[in-house]
Every structure is written in C-alpha cells, then in structure tokens.
Amino acid sequence: MDKLIEKISEKGNPTVAGLDPRPSHLPPGFLDRLPPAEAYLEFSLGLIDALADIVPAVKPQAACYEALGSAGMSVLEKTITCAREAGLYVIGDAKRADIGSTAEAYAEAWLGDGAFSCDAVTVNPYLGSDGIIPFLDAAKSRGGAVFALVKTSNPSSSELQDIDAGGAPLWMRAAELAEKLGGDSIGIHGYSSLGAVTGLTHPADIRALRMRFPHMFFLVPGYGAQGGGASEAALAFDSRGLGAIINSSRAIMCAWKSRGGDYKTAARAEALAMRDSLRDALS
Amino acid sequence: MDKLIEKISEKGNPTVAGLDPRPSHLPPGFLDRLPPAEAYLEFSLGLIDALADIVPAVKPQAACYEALGSAGMSVLEKTITCAREAGLYVIGDAKRADIGSTAEAYAEAWLGDGAFSCDAVTVNPYLGSDGIIPFLDAAKSRGGAVFALVKTSNPSSSELQDIDAGGAPLWMRAAELAEKLGGDSIGIHGYSSLGAVTGLTHPADIRALRMRFPHMFFLVPGYGAQGGGASEAALAFDSRGLGAIINSSRAIMCAWKSRGGDYKTAARAEALAMRDSLRDALS
Numbered sequence: 001m002d003k004l005i006e007k008i009s010e011k012g013n014p015t016v017a018g019l020d021p022r023p024s025h026l027p028p029g030f031l032d033r034l035p036p037a038e039a040y041l042e043f044s045l046g047l048i049d050a051l052a053d054i055v056p057a058v059k060p061q062a063a064c065y066e067a068l069g070s071a072g073m074s075v076l077e078k079t080i081t082c083a084r085e086a087g088l089y090v091i092g093d094a095k096r097a098d099i100g101s102t103a104e105a106y107a108e109a110w111l112g113d114g115a116f117s118c119d120a121v122t123v124n125p126y127l128g129s130d131g132i133i134p135f136l137d138a139a140k141s142r143g144g145a146v147f148a149l150v151k152t153s154n155p156s157s158s159e160l161q162d163i164d165a166g167g168a169p170l171w172m173r174a175a176e177l178a179e180k181l182g183g184d185s186i187g188i189h190g191y192s193s194l195g196a197v198t199g200l201t202h203p204a205d206i207r208a209l210r211m212r213f214p215h216m217f218f219l220v221p222g223y224g225a226q227g228g229g230a231s232e233a234a235l236a237f238d239s240r241g242l243g244a245i246i247n248s249s250r251a252i253m254c255a256w257k258s259r260g261g262d263y264k265t266a267a268r269a270e271a272l273a274m275r276d277s278l279r280d281a282l283s
Numbered sequence: 284m285d286k287l288i289e290k291i292s293e294k295g296n297p298t299v300a301g302l303d304p305r306p307s308h309l310p311p312g313f314l315d316r317l318p319p320a321e322a323y324l325e326f327s328l329g330l331i332d333a334l335a336d337i338v339p340a341v342k343p344q345a346a347c348y349e350a351l352g353s354a355g356m357s358v359l360e361k362t363i364t365c366a367r368e369a370g371l372y373v374i375g376d377a378k379r380a381d382i383g384s385t386a387e388a389y390a391e392a393w394l395g396d397g398a399f400s401c402d403a404v405t406v407n408p409y410l411g412s413d414g415i416i417p418f419l420d421a422a423k424s425r426g427g428a429v430f431a432l433v434k435t436s437n438p439s440s441s442e443l444q445d446i447d448a449g450g451a452p453l454w455m456r457a458a459e460l461a462e463k464l465g466g467d468s469i470g471i472h473g474y475s476s477l478g479a480v481t482g483l484t485h486p487a488d489i490r491a492l493r494m495r496f497p498h499m500f501f502l503v504p505g506y507g508a509q510g511g512g513a514s515e516a517a518l519a520f521d522s523r524g525l526g527a528i529i530n531s532s533r534a535i536m537c538a539w540k541s542r543g544g545d546y547k548t549a550a551r552a553e554a555l556a557m558r559d560s561l562r563d564a565l566s
Contacts, residue, residue, distance in 0.1 A: 102347070
C-alpha cells in the first residue's frame, strides 16, 4: 500500500474521486453532441484533467463503462491510461471474484500489464481465499494493492454481512480473513497490500475495524452524496493521519448540479472543499 | 426459468457447456496462427458449432474474455450473439454485484438489449438484496434469469460460506435470501427466476438445498474436471427430473487433450457422453 500512501502524502489529501459515468451524471449537451462512449470518454478525461493536481487517486467504476459493452470497456482502458499518465493512482472498482484460473484471468485483466491496468482493484470475499489470493499475488508482484469488500454502505448490507457468525458479525470474519491473507505484505508505512472497503454509513463499525486491524488500509465510500461527513471519515485514520482513503463519486463528479457552471470547475471546487474538510478533521 | 427449462426438455439434456478460453485451453497451433482475441473467437464459435444440437445452453466465462481487455470483450459480444442465434440459452458467468445505480449498470450490460445480452447472469450475494434485485428486475422484464452464488465448488468456499450463522451455514442464509427475492417470479414449471449456484463438490449440501427450496433452480458446476459425476449431479434434480442444469467447462472444452483429434469432434463426443450419463442417472 506504500505507493498509495505516498501519493496521498504528496497531495496532502486522502481523497479518491470516483469516475462513474452514467447518462444522468453527464452535464447537459454531452449526449446530444456525442455518442455515449465518446461522451463517457470526454467526461472521464475532463474530470481527470480537473482533479489531477488535487486528488492522489481516482476510482473508475467498471459497471458504468461495461454498460456500453466493449466500446465502453475501450473507454475504460483509455481512462485508466490517461489517469496513470497524469500521475494518479488508479483503483479499479470492479468487485470481481472467481476461483482458480478464472480468478487469475481477472487478475491479469485488472492488475496485469495490458487491458485495465490499475494500481489496485476491489474484490468480493464471498468465495474465500481462492477468490482473493490470485489478485493479491498479482498486486504484490508489481507494488499494487487489493481492497476486499468488508462492510458495504448499502441499506441491505446487513442481510448477510451483519449475520452473527460466532459472536461477531460476518463482516468481521471477512476482515479477519483479509488480515490473515495480507499479513506477509506489510509495507514500510505499516499497511498490508490487502485493504478493506468499509462504508462511512457505519461509523461505529469503522472505529471497531480501525482499532482491531492496525495494518489494514481502508477504502471508505459514502462521503458526500451518501451522507457521511469529515468527522465520521476521521474515524478510519490512525494517529498519524494515515490508513484510509475516502471516496467521493457523485458529490465531485456531479458538482455541476449543485454549484452550477462548468463541470470541471465545479468538480475542482468540490474536491478542494472536501480536501480542506478532511484536513481540518484530521488536524 | 421457463425458457431454460424448455430448452433443456427439447434437447433432453440438462447440461450447460462452459466457454472459458484461456491460452492453455486452446488446441495446438491456435496462438501461433492467430492473435489472442481472434483465437478466442474461433475457439468459442467452434465450440458453439460443435455443441449447438446437443446442449441447451452455454456459459461464457467473463473473466477469460476480460483478460484480453476491450478486444476480448468484443469477442465475448460476438460469442453471445452467435450462441443465441444458434438457439442456445446463454448464461453469462460474470459473478457481478454492486449497489444502486451501479448494479443497474451491470444489469444493463448483461441482461439489456445491447452489450453482453445474455438470457441469464451469475451474481454474488455478499451485498444483499441491493446487489441482486437490479439484476432480477432486468431478468424478469425479458423472461431471463439470475443465478446467485450460494455454495461454490472451490476448496476455500468453507471459509465464509460455511460459517455457522445462527444454526445454519451462511450459504443456507444466502439461499434463504434468494428464495425470498425470487418468490414472486415462479414460472409455469414451478421454478423462480432467481436460481442458485451450488457446487457438485458438496453433494450433501445439494441434497439439503433440493429438499428445502423446491422452487429454486440450480446451476451446478464441478462436473467432470472438478471431480463430480452423474450420480452426485442427480441429487440436484426434482422427482420430475427438472430443477437443475449441470455445468461442464474443461471436460468438454478441453476434451481434445484426453480424446485426441479435432477439438470440435472431441468436445462433441464428450458432451454426448455426459448427456447419456445424466440421462441414465435421472432415469
């Protein structure tokens, strides 16, 4: 996780900006002027251009591009390449999981040299180690990282994740699995290559995770549009102000809706406001 | 699930053939003669041609195509289109899951009119209803289906799926969730639009699931290369011989390795042998 931590320190900003192009997220006129795939590309590259000197990382959402088929996946490739060329850390939000040689194929896709070559990728832990290790091995071989879903921010996450599993909720067992698998990859800043996704809509859970797993880096969705603020986000960090990156997707990407004006200027203003709020909360 | 059940009855064969192109699965010469994406396309279409009059369904594995990036995803689009034109039911093995509008984007991709337009898709249940309903809604609107992972066939599936969750393993809770969500979509043959993936490596679990969930259709991996045989597979069926489809990927696709000769002839022979074994076990 060292590379991500160093990029966060350089920018003084533990924010990852989501890139989730959907028709309703595009500023007016985009879809009149351009075919969908070209509109998504222009929007994605525009956001990267607007944010590259403010945020250390972007998180393209695979589903949004995949909805346009192979044309959308080609846009995703270009978006990832452009973000990395701009010096950004790229977390592919793919939530993939499979087993054996199939998991290896996904790991090649997301953490290999070609295709969707990200610095990190999100994975789903339901299949156990077999669904995580191929990604982790690929990540470790090139200084990348993996984030396993632990406690997600959606309302129905309680249905399975909160089930009592021998005195602790299932999500705690998923976190324990991630701690075990990541144990041999702790970097110079004290964090392993296998982090956890844990939503900001459950602040008590984040606090419990931070105390219990000192070597686990958190990717925290739910800031802004989903309701969490900087004081809740601060619970995810250690005493050095490290250990987490806070995601904002709609609040930054669709800032044009609330702030008006050009979408790039609005996204930039929103990202600066978020950065300053997080700096205040962590100081 | 009616459409799949009718296709199974037409062929008298509850087999779905996996399409998992990987370099090691291609017959000799393919990768010398063709670039990877073209090799995957020729192999996929060749298997469809060899099997279309024997099996009712194919299951392309998203990861294998995704490993080649957008070029691979273009091959996947062509493979799905070709399979449907050949009258085959197509189950996209994508194991996707996300929440809200992101899950809707995946559902558009896999069960919409464009892109990877399958009859059914596999999903991961870890996120709860939010990660399943958008797929189920898309499937119901067009007579398709969804298969939620319940008990997978990999060795580490026990790590989370077998955790005791209040007197039953977690996988049973996932099955209960699937039963509840699918309850309003039971078709004329008695099965809901939300089925379950349950591996053949756990025959006792399949038997328990078959007894407990009479309206749940099973997609059963693990036949052949992963070790399960026709007698174990028979446990997944109801007294009418309905209620399940058995997947074979490597055993059919790579039959050229054991049987020799042309890969299409070998795949065809293997699929016929599997069909006859299942017919015997179910008679």
